[in-house]
Amino acid sequence: MSETEYLEERVEDQIQWFDRKSAINKTWYRRCQLVQLIAAALITLSGIFIGKSGLYLQYLIPLLGAIIAIISGILSLYKFQENWIQYRTTAENLQQEKYLFLGRSIPYDEPEPLKLFVERVEAMISHENNNWGQNMRKVSKEHQSGLRDIL
Structure with missing residues (x-):
């Protein structure tokens, strides 16, 4: 593989992939945090309306609490x-x-920098793949432990 091919087909491709995945995760993280913030604020503000429309609040407050718990679980899991x-x-x-x-x-x-470049880039990519695998095993163990606690 030539220097140009490696740069275009491997390095640029990986940079774009990590960039896209970073943006997606950033968006989801911020969305989840925003929903949690709004739900928590609504629970706090609902105290103003106690006694005026208690029927709605008896359903709204637990629902908002459940939303916060679900979002926390999603953030922890993903x-x-x-x-x-x-x-x-x-x-x-x-x-x-x-x-x-x-x-x-x-x-x-x-004199021949391409070999070193390929080694270093592939090491970075491999390191990232290893981190991902370790995180997935950790999430799986946490999930299994959580299921045992529930059962």
């Missing part, structure tokens, strides 16, 4: 914030590595 930060970091690291390589800056100021 780890949107952690993924957002990790994917963004990996995308930025790959981008920086690409620019160091293109500029033939240290450590790429040697």
Whole structure:
């Protein structure tokens, strides 16, 4: 694989993938946080209406509490914030590595820098894949432990 092919087909592709995944996780994290914030604020504000329309509040307050609990579970399970930060970091690291390589800056100021570049980029990608696998195993164990606690 030539230098140009590797840069375009592997490095750019991975930078774009991590960038997209980072943006998706950021969006979901912020949406969930916003829903939690609004639900918590509505629970607090519902105290103003106690006695005036208690029938609605007896259903609304527990419903809002359940929404907060569900969103907390979703955030814990899918780890949107952690993924957002990790994917963004990996995308930025790959981008920086690409620019160091293109500029033939240290450590790429040697006669054949492509081999070192490929090794370093693949190590970053492999590290990210390993982190993802570890996180999935951790989530699976937490999920199984939570099910045992419920049962």
